[in-house]
Amino acid sequence: MRTAMLKPVLLLVALGFSSVSPTSSSPRGSSDAAPLQHRRALQRPRSKAHAAPSFCRNPEQDIEALSSPRDICRMTLFSSPYDMAGYFIKDLDFYRPAAQTDDGVSPVDFEQLAQRVQEGERLFSATSHEPMLKVQHASDGSQHLVSRQLPAQTADGPMDYTKLVNPFIGTGATSNPGNVFPGASVPFGMAKIGIDVDTYAPAGYNDDLQAPVRGMSILHDTGTGSSSGSFGNFETMPVICTDDDYQLCPTTLDNRKRMRAKGKDVAMPGYFSTTLNNSIKMEATSTRRAGLIRYTFPQSALDKQQAKSPHLVMDWTNDLPGTFKGGHMRLNPLEGRVIFNGTYGSSFASGLFQYNAYACYDLHAGGRQALGKFGVWAGDRFGEDTKLEGEVTSDLVRNTIGGQPVQAGALVSWKKTMNAGSDKQVLIRVGVSYVSPEQACANAEEEIPEFDFTKVVKQSQALWNEKLNRIQIANDTDPKIAQLFYTSLYRGFLSPNNATLEGQAQFLNTPSPYFDGLYCTWDTFRTFFPFLSLTSPHDYAEIVETYIDGWRKLGAIPECRANNVPGLTQGGSDGTNVLADFAVKYAKAGLPVDIEELYTALRSDAYTNAKEWNNGGRQIGAYVKYGYIPFAVYDRETTGRQTREGSRTLEYVYNDFGIRNVALMLGKQDDAQDLTKRSYFYKNVFDKNTKKFGFSNYVQKRYTNGTFAHVDPTTCSPIDPSNKPCSLQQENVYGVYETSSAEYSLFVPHDFAGLIRLLSNGDKEEFIKRVDNFFDRGLYYSGNEPSFQTPIVYTYANEPTRSVDRVRQVVFENFNTTNAGLPGNDDNGAMATLLNFHLLGLYPVPSTREYIIVSPFIPSYTLNNAVLGSVTVTARNFDKTSLKKTIPQGARAYVARVFINGEEQSSRCKILHEQLFPGGGKHTDVVFEMSANKAAANSCGPGGEKDLPSSLSTGGFDRF
Ligand SMILES: *[C@@H]1O[C@H](CO)[C@@H](O)[C@H](O)[C@H]1NC(C)=O
Ligand SMILES: *[C@@H]1O[C@H](CO)[C@@H](O)[C@H](O)[C@H]1NC(C)=O
Ligand SMILES: *[C@@H]1O[C@H](CO)[C@@H](O)[C@H](O)[C@H]1NC(C)=O
Ligand SMILES: *[C@@H]1O[C@H](CO)[C@@H](O)[C@H](O)[C@H]1NC(C)=O
Numbered sequence: 001m002r003t004a005m006l007k008p009v010l011l012l013v014a015l016g017f018s019s020v021s022p023t024s025s026s027p028r029g030s031s032d033a034a035p036l037q038h039r040r041a042l043q044r045p046r047s048k049a050h051a052a053p054s055f056c057r058n059p060e061q062d063i064e065a066l067s068s069p070r071d072i073c074r075m076t077l078f079s080s081p082y083d084m085a086g087y088f089i090k091d092l093d094f095y096r097p098a099a100q101t102d103d104g105v106s107p108v109d110f111e112q113l114a115q116r117v118q119e120g121e122r123l124f125s126a127t128s129h130e131p132m133l134k135v136q137h138a139s140d141g142s143q144h145l146v147s148r149q150l151p152a153q154t155a156d157g158p159m160d161y162t163k164l165v166n167p168f169i170g171t172g173a174t175s176n177p178g179n180v181f182p183g184a185s186v187p188f189g190m191a192k193i194g195i196d197v198d199t200y201a202p203a204g205y206n207d208d209l210q211a212p213v214r215g216m217s218i219l220h221d222t223g224t225g226s227s228s229g230s231f232g233n234f235e236t237m238p239v240i241c242t243d244d245d246y247q248l249c250p251t252t253l254d255n256r257k258r259m260r261a262k263g264k265d266v267a268m269p270g271y272f273s274t275t276l277n278n279s280i281k282m283e284a285t286s287t288r289r290a291g292l293i294r295y296t297f298p299q300s301a302l303d304k305q306q307a308k309s310p311h312l313v314m315d316w317t318n319d320l321p322g323t324f325k326g327g328h329m330r331l332n333p334l335e336g337r338v339i340f341n342g343t344y345g346s347s348f349a350s351g352l353f354q355y356n357a358y359a360c361y362d363l364h365a366g367g368r369q370a371l372g373k374f375g376v377w378a379g380d381r382f383g384e385d386t387k388l389e390g391e392v393t394s395d396l397v398r399n400t401i402g403g404q405p406v407q408a409g410a411l412v413s414w415k416k417t418m419n420a421g422s423d424k425q426v427l428i429r430v431g432v433s434y435v436s437p438e439q440a441c442a443n444a445e446e447e448i449p450e451f452d453f454t455k456v457v458k459q460s461q462a463l464w465n466e467k468l469n470r471i472q473i474a475n476d477t478d479p480k481i482a483q484l485f486y487t488s489l490y491r492g493f494l495s496p497n498n499a500t501l502e503g504q505a506q507f508l509n510t511p512s513p514y515f516d517g518l519y520c521t522w523d524t525f526r527t528f529f530p531f532l533s534l535t536s537p538h539d540y541a542e543i544v545e546t547y548i549d550g551w552r553k554l555g556a557i558p559e560c561r562a563n564n565v566p567g568l569t570q571g572g573s574d575g576t577n578v579l580a581d582f583a584v585k586y587a588k589a590g591l592p593v594d595i596e597e598l599y600t601a602l603r604s605d606a607y608t609n610a611k612e613w614n615n616g617g618r619q620i621g622a623y624v625k626y627g628y629i630p631f632a633v634y635d636r637e638t639t640g641r642q643t644r645e646g647s648r649t650l651e652y653v654y655n656d657f658g659i660r661n662v663a664l665m666l667g668k669q670d671d672a673q674d675l676t677k678r679s680y681f682y683k684n685v686f687d688k689n690t691k692k693f694g695f696s697n698y699v700q701k702r703y704t705n706g707t708f709a710h711v712d713p714t715t716c717s718p719i720d721p722s723n724k725p726c727s728l729q730q731e732n733v734y735g736v737y738e739t740s741s742a743e744y745s746l747f748v749p750h751d752f753a754g755l756i757r758l759l760s761n762g763d764k765e766e767f768i769k770r771v772d773n774f775f776d777r778g779l780y781y782s783g784n785e786p787s788f789q790t791p792i793v794y795t796y797a798n799e800p801t802r803s804v805d806r807v808r809q810v811v812f813e814n815f816n817t818t819n820a821g822l823p824g825n826d827d828n829g830a831m832a833t834l835l836n837f838h839l840l841g842l843y844p845v846p847s848t849r850e851y852i853i854v855s856p857f858i859p860s861y862t863l864n865n866a867v868l869g870s871v872t873v874t875a876r877n878f879d880k881t882s883l884k885k886t887i888p889q890g891a892r893a894y895v896a897r898v899f900i901n902g903e904e905q906s907s908r909c910k911i912l913h914e915q916l917f918p919g920g921g922k923h924t925d926v927v928f929e930m931s932a933n934k935a936a937a938n939s940c941g942p943g944g945e946k947d948l949p950s951s952l953s954t955g956g957f958d959r960f
Contacts, residue, residue: 223826229320270460556616572651580658783824
């Protein structure tokens, strides 16, 4: 999704979700006045901050523990310059005096520190007994060395690839943020534990140190761009209450939120920690549905407020989007157990759908801790700030007046804590469930029977290493590339969220696997699922079964399930392409998916006119009747947002193509024939009279009478100066969704031969000119999914070396190992898996078994597939000097010859899934022979047309 650029509040209001009024975002701390402008300003803190080093010049932020601006500057200084190196270098002189006069903190050689930052060396942030990631930082957005070589293989175990994972990549508070979740999670974890900051941060976190922390919460999505966040339920926030006075405890969001200390956010797979500016440390680790959270209160911080006891604010009602609709809360002081039961609105269409969530907190750490004071609190932003000490329950229902739900929860202190040196430490266990509070408690007891933080971290790491070892790369891989690769691989397994046994409503007690956060399939069908198909057949099968079960129970294949409920459809019904991709690769692999039933779901999608296709299914009637989705049609049978006619048609066509492939495979000849016909409907939305930049034939919306309605093809492109509503808004009258017609006019992945005939009468040179023009004029929008395939389309015009050049450029311009290292929302690993395909030198054609060969960034790698076997791909004569945005003359960047098990192939442009994995556990050796001779490598091979990647209209994809 491109929702960072989609004016979120406006969108939802425009959609008529009246309960999502602008003020409903204010629990996140934004001011009630002009929330839209406020939020948009918050999305661009980085550039603002660079202009004015606000930490030292704007000391009124809630850093009340420090006494003067000078102290604040000092605090800034004595933290490691985590992603703030820009400030450090630039503002060196500004900070220096504070540094030199410090006496209370361990001495820092400031010159040396600055030097190290410039060199990009990673700082260590370590404690005696916990594993910590060296914090990644960068001063100028460039890539930095991570480690000189890959981690060594231990004698008896898998490689520890977690060392190459930097969870902070994609957490930068940029103008087009990645919105990556950097907190603790196991692979596909339902529990995702991390801090929530009070700014635009849909995954809870971002690295803007001007954004205060409101608590640590246990449910999150990753990489999504929803307007005001997703989940964030059941925050806990460690606080110190002056004189241990219960009534003085800061409990409401505004009162309790607090800045982080600079440079103290650290993370690695399975572990996350931050430290607040009052030195309280917050740490988390997790299992699938449970976690341990540890808070360390330094004695000095307690002393400063004449306090003896750590206090904890437990928040029941404030999820990130502020959607609480009622529930029940109960505290058992004897057991030290707090349970929360709540109903909330989903993040992507919260006025429409709601879900239940339950948490169970254990506060006694198996008897090693004991509660002191306890009670409940409530508050709002208009004067209520109440604590009822000794009370243990609360029941609330939905408040029907006003956009702001009440803030409420529990407030506890400990009289007995664990000690960490002279500091006080509390360890709390949390279980989470979508079924019941009892199940939340059972999940915690089952998954974390002992209160052993380090053990849970290690278990999580082991689970991660099992996933990460599915791809092994050569030990002489460029360290930056290795870090990019394993970090992306990590994010490729971070979501969707495995909520098996936690289904609710129709999915309660479903015997199928159940995954949440399919958010949205529009994002993930292109690269996420094809990437999963390389190494992870069992995981893939479970998720596919989830999609099928969604159709069984709701009548539509899920498109954008988030928070356990349907979300808004962006284009087609792209789950069809996920099911088709799985079926064509794994139908015969003996996995527990009934392929006939899978096809029944697909067929129903292809032939059912969904009554309401905003939340699943398609507007099939009109589409089939006209051969395109018409503009300004009175569709009397179905309902949905009647926009995006051009791009929706293209996606419907691609959905149909995927379904066709499965029909063909299963011998359903009639369906296959019909859907083959529909696979050519793309032609019906190209208007040859639309001209731009000397090229003609662009996708346009079209009336029912066949006339096209003209829109400039650069509308909604990056060069469109007018910030138009190009998303789901009704005002989007441009016929396309979230990118330009110019870009969509290159999106016919299954029939480029037909497209090239359409656009340039089959003249490949002319087509290439058009694609070059597209890039040269800045029409390419790297931050969003419709662009994923664009850089490799040259290969279809028989000029594969141009795809190689373009992919190098796109990767080095848009991806790096800094926090800002993503060009847009990661979208549940969509971006991560796009990057990884590029690094492997392959690009998938979803719903088929074909991959386009480009040029690896990694000298050799092995893909391990537990069902099919393994394949080692070696780039023979790999040349690391080719790893540049612009490939230098003489660098061996181009694939000249392709060998499979020693046998030379005719085509150097495509390779099939069954060539990589013939099955039966066999090992395959693939060699790409790299060459600097661009001219010689610049065709798909001696076989002419048959060496080109497949196209439907030239006889490709004829068998599955
Ligand atoms: C959650 O709390 C509400 C309100 O007290 C109650 O009606 C409902 O039964 C509870 N649900 C569960 C699963 O405990
Ligand atoms: C890298 O791999 C090669 C070949 O497998 C091996 O001989 C070499 O020792 C490895 N180097 C390191 C530093 O692990
Ligand atoms: C999801 O969770 C279930 C229940 O624990 C487990 O059996 C399954 O293997 C998990 N799936 C994945 C892909 O992790
Ligand atoms: C088709 O309908 C549109 C919208 O009503 C109209 O502007 C156009 O002139 C019509 N075209 C023809 C050929 O009648």
